[in-house]
Structures are given as C-alpha cells and as structure tokens.
Amino acid sequence: MKITDAKVIICSPGRNFVTLKIYTDEGLTGIGDATLNGRELAVASYLTDHVIPCLIGRDPHQIEDIWQYLYRGAYWRRGPVTMSAIAGVDTALWDIKAKAANMPLYQLLGGRSRSGIMVYGHANGRDIEEATDEALRYSEMGFKAIRAQAGVPGLKKVYGVSSGAQMASGAKFYEPADSSLPSEHDWSTERYLDHAPRLFEKLRETLGWDHHLLHDVHHRLTPIEAARLGKSLEPCRLFWMEDPTPAENQEAFRLIRQHTVTPIAVGEVFNSIWDCKDLIQNQYIDYIRATVVHAGGITHLRRIADLAAIYQVRTGSHGATDLSPVCMGAALHFDTWVPNFGIQEYMHHTDETDAVFPHDYSFRDGFLYAGEKPGHGVDIDEKLAEKYPYRRAYLPVNRLAHDGTLTNW
Numbered sequence: 569m570k571i572t573d574a575k576v577i578i579c580s581p582g583r584n585f586v587t588l589k590i591y592t593d594e595g596l597t598g599i600g601d602a603t604l605n606g607r608e609l610a611v612a613s614y615l616t617d618h619v620i621p622c623l624i625g626r627d628p629h630q631i632e633d634i635w636q637y638l639y640r641g642a643y644w645r646r647g648p649v650t651m652s653a654i655a656g657v658d659t660a661l662w663d664i665k666a667k668a669a670n671m672p673l674y675q676l677l678g679g680r681s682r683s684g685i686m687v688y689g690h691a692n693g694r695d696i697e698e699a700t701d702e703a704l705r706y707s708e709m710g711f712k713a714i715r716a717q718a719g720v721p722g723l724k725k726v727y728g729v730s731s732g733a734q735m736a737s738g739a740k741f742y743e744p745a746d747s748s749l750p751s752e753h754d755w756s757t758e759r760y761l762d763h764a765p766r767l768f769e770k771l772r773e774t775l776g777w778d779h780h781l782l783h784d785v786h787h788r789l790t791p792i793e794a795a796r797l798g799k800s801l802e803p804c805r806l807f808w809m810e811d812p813t814p815a816e817n818q819e820a821f822r823l824i825r826q827h828t829v830t831p832i833a834v835g836e837v838f839n840s841i842w843d844c845k846d847l848i849q850n851q852y853i854d855y856i857r858a859t860v861v862h863a864g865g866i867t868h869l870r871r872i873a874d875l876a877a878i879y880q881v882r883t884g885s886h887g888a889t890d891l892s893p894v895c896m897g898a899a900l901h902f903d904t905w906v907p908n909f910g911i912q913e914y915m916h917h918t919d920e921t922d923a924v925f926p927h928d929y930s931f932r933d934g935f936l937y938a939g940e941k942p943g944h945g946v947d948i949d950e951k952l953a954e955k956y957p958y959r960r961a962y963l964p965v966n967r968l969a970h971d972g973t974l975t976n977w
C-alpha cells in the first residue's frame with residue numbers, strides 16, 4: 569500500500585479543530601486529530617507545508633518508521649506543534665492499519681484489557697451550591713467519577729467555571745477559548761486555598777463516599793501552596809489533585825509529595841516522554857495525563873504508558889472538548905488495551921461537533937465504550953465541516969487580583 573495524498577481539514581463546529589486525512593492507493597483512508605487549542609494554524613501549516621510532502625509514496629503500514637522519520641528527521645525535536653502534527657499522522661496511520669486488518673484498533677494494540685472505560689465528568693458552578701447541584705446531576709447521569717470546580721468569592725472569572733449556559737444535552741456549556749483576543753481572568757491564591765476545601769467537604773456531605781472526586785488546580789500554585797492544598801483535601805479523599813504546580817521543573821513535585829498523600833495527576837500539556845520521565849521514575853505522580861493528540865500519537869503515548877507501568881503510575885488521559893472526537897475515539901481504543909489504565913476525562917462535545925465527527929463510541933452508566941468498527945471508529949463529514957469555517961480563538965490569561973501581575977491561568 570502507498571500513501572497517495574493527505575490534506576488538512578480545519579473546521580469550527582462550536583470550536584476549532586484540525587484534522588489530517590490520509591489517502592492510499594488501495595482506497596483506504598484514515599484520519600487523525602492535530603488540534604492545538606489557540607495555536608491551531610501553526611500545526612496546520614506544519615502539516616501542509618512540511619509534513620505532507622514527506623508522506624507521499626510511503627507505505628502507511630510502516631507506522632514506526634514514519635514516526636521516527638518525522639521526529640528525528642525534523643532535527644528540532646519535541647514541542648507541542650511538532651508533536652501534535654506527528655500525532656495527526658500517527659493516528660491516521662493506525663486508523664488505516666486497523667481498517668486494512670478489518671479490526672477495531674484496540675485489537676491491534678494487544679486486545680481488550682477491560683469491559684469499559686471509567687470516565688470523569690466536569691461538574692462546576694459559580695458557587696459551592698451550584699457546583700454541588702451539578703455534581704448531583706452528574707451522579708444521576710451515572711458518572712462514578714466527578715471533577716468539581718467552583719467560582720471563588722471575590723474573583724470574577726476562574727478556570728473551569730461555566731457562565732451558566734446549558735447545551736442541548738443538559739450539560740453546562742464551558743469553552744475557555746472564548747475570545748478572538750485572550751480574555752482576562754483574575755486570581756488570588758489566598759482566597760482559593762481557603763475556598764477549595766469547603767467545596768469538597770460539601771460534596772462529601774451531599775454525595776457520600778461512593779463517587780471518585782477530582783479537582784484541577786490548573787498549574788496555579790507554588791509547590792508549598794500545593795502541598796498545603798493537598799493536605800487540607802486529605803479528609804475528603806480525592807481521586808486526584810491535577811496540575812498542582814507548573815511541571816517544567818519536575819523536581820518541584822518532590823516537595824508536594826513530602827507533605828501529602830492526596831494523589832497527583834499531571835501531563836495534559838506534555839508532549840513527550842522527556843516531560844514526565846523524572847516525575848514517573850521518582851514516583852512523584854500517580855496519574856499521567858498525556859494524550860494521543862498532544863503526545864505524538866498512539867506510538868509515543870504507548871512508550872509513556874509502558875514507562876509509567878513500571879512505577880505503578882496509571883493513565884488518566886486529557887479529554888477536554890478541544891481534543892476532537894477523533895482523539896477521543898483513538899484514546900478509547902488505547903484505554904481499552906493499556907494495562908495500567910486509571911481513568912479517562914470526558915467532556916461532552918457540542919451537538920454540532922458530534923454531527924461533523926460521526927463516531928461509534930458510546931456512554932453508559934459512567935463508562936465509555938470504544939466501538940467495534942474497523943479503525944478508531946471516528947469519521948469526518950467534510951461537507952458539513954465546510955459550513956463551520958475557522959474562527960480565531962484564544963485561551964484566557966490570568967492576572968493577580970491585587971496588582972494585575974500576569975500569572976498562570
């Protein structure tokens with residue numbers, strides 16, 4: 569088999585997505601997600617201008633060789649743009665290989681390791697009461713694991729809290745990339761550290777102890793502040809505290825670990841095994857959140873998961889709505905196989921997105937199930953995609969409430 573063509577499809581059915589479609593001389597096609605929220609066109613250009621010309625004429629079955637060719641061949645290794653582009657190619661090639669084998673992708677990876685994929689949903693509210701009501705709604709929908717975020721008194725806008733608008737599915741609409749220039753949030757660590765434990769006390773009081781509860785700190789604390797939060801959340805027994813501090817300095821997590829047994833999840837912004845090698849080998853974290861689209865596709869994510877397995881670190885892949893249904897489909901096949909699976913993030917896409925990307929995965933009683941169609945089971949309706957042209961949209965920036973200093977969002 570030979571690759572005859574490839575093209576990048578950019579569309580915005582509610583939010584921007586970049587999809588790579590690869591064509592072969594045997595009529596089989598495959599698609600991969602290459603979306604990098606807020607920097608979409610950089611990846612599109614990387615693919616169109618620099619990667620696609622290198623793909624034509626290659627054997628799509630040689631996934632590993634093509635991965636190495638693109639990674640080593642660029643000379644400039646790693647980085648989110650490069651690795652998202654490689655992920656788009658890699659995912660599309662696994663899709664083609666599985667279609668050629670007439671098997672669902674998880675079978676090629678090593679077969680089924682579990683009956684379904686436990687997922688966590690996002691309950692949030694402008695205050696603790698609203699977030700608690702929302703968590704109850706997630707429980708009624710069947711979720712066994714719920715991430716909770718609440719507004720902080722005195723702060724106008726914080727990460728993870730919806731303005732209140734509802735989608736057709738009933739879920740609260742939340743899209744952080746909400747503006748053609750970055751919108752501005754405000755932040756106070758003192759107010760947040762006082763407030764966050766109260767949210768989880770209320771959730772335990774209301775929901776009891778049968779649900780897994782998760783929380784995303786979204787990189788906003790220093791290590792010692794994160795240690796304090798982890799300690800104060802211990803009585804509420806969280807499944808994880810996510811991204812407590814920025815992870816550029818992997819050694820920083822040693823300090824958090826010395827102070828708290830609240831489990832730690834990190835990795836949604838990681839794009840290679842080198843970003844998490846020390847975190848994993850020192851057992852500073854419990855869950856690795858790297859995912860298919862930002863970490864070089866299935867080929868590279870598998871290496872990260874295998875390293876993590878040796879150190880009893882489990883997977884907990886990123887699954888916000890900026891990861892397209894193509895990424896979600898591929899991730900679910902990966903999750904169906906990976907031996908050290910922990911949990912999968914699952915945020916509903918809008919109806920418009922679901923219509924542009926028909927898929928065969930399904931949700932039932934707190935679990936997602938990969939479909940049985942050959943490939944990863946996700947397609948793109950190109951005609952429909954044309955109706956939703958790209959719109960520039962940025963993630964917000966964050967400033968300290970008391971003096972306007974730029975801080976982590």
Ligand SMILES: O=C(O)C(=O)C[C@H](O)[C@H](O)CO
Nearest residue numbers: 605744784786836887888890
């Ligand atoms: O889903 C999460 O845990 C996130 O932190 C979502 C990120 O803010 C989002 O994917 C950025 O594009």
Ligand SMILES: [Mg+2]
Nearest residue numbers: 784810811836
């Ligand atoms: Mg996160």
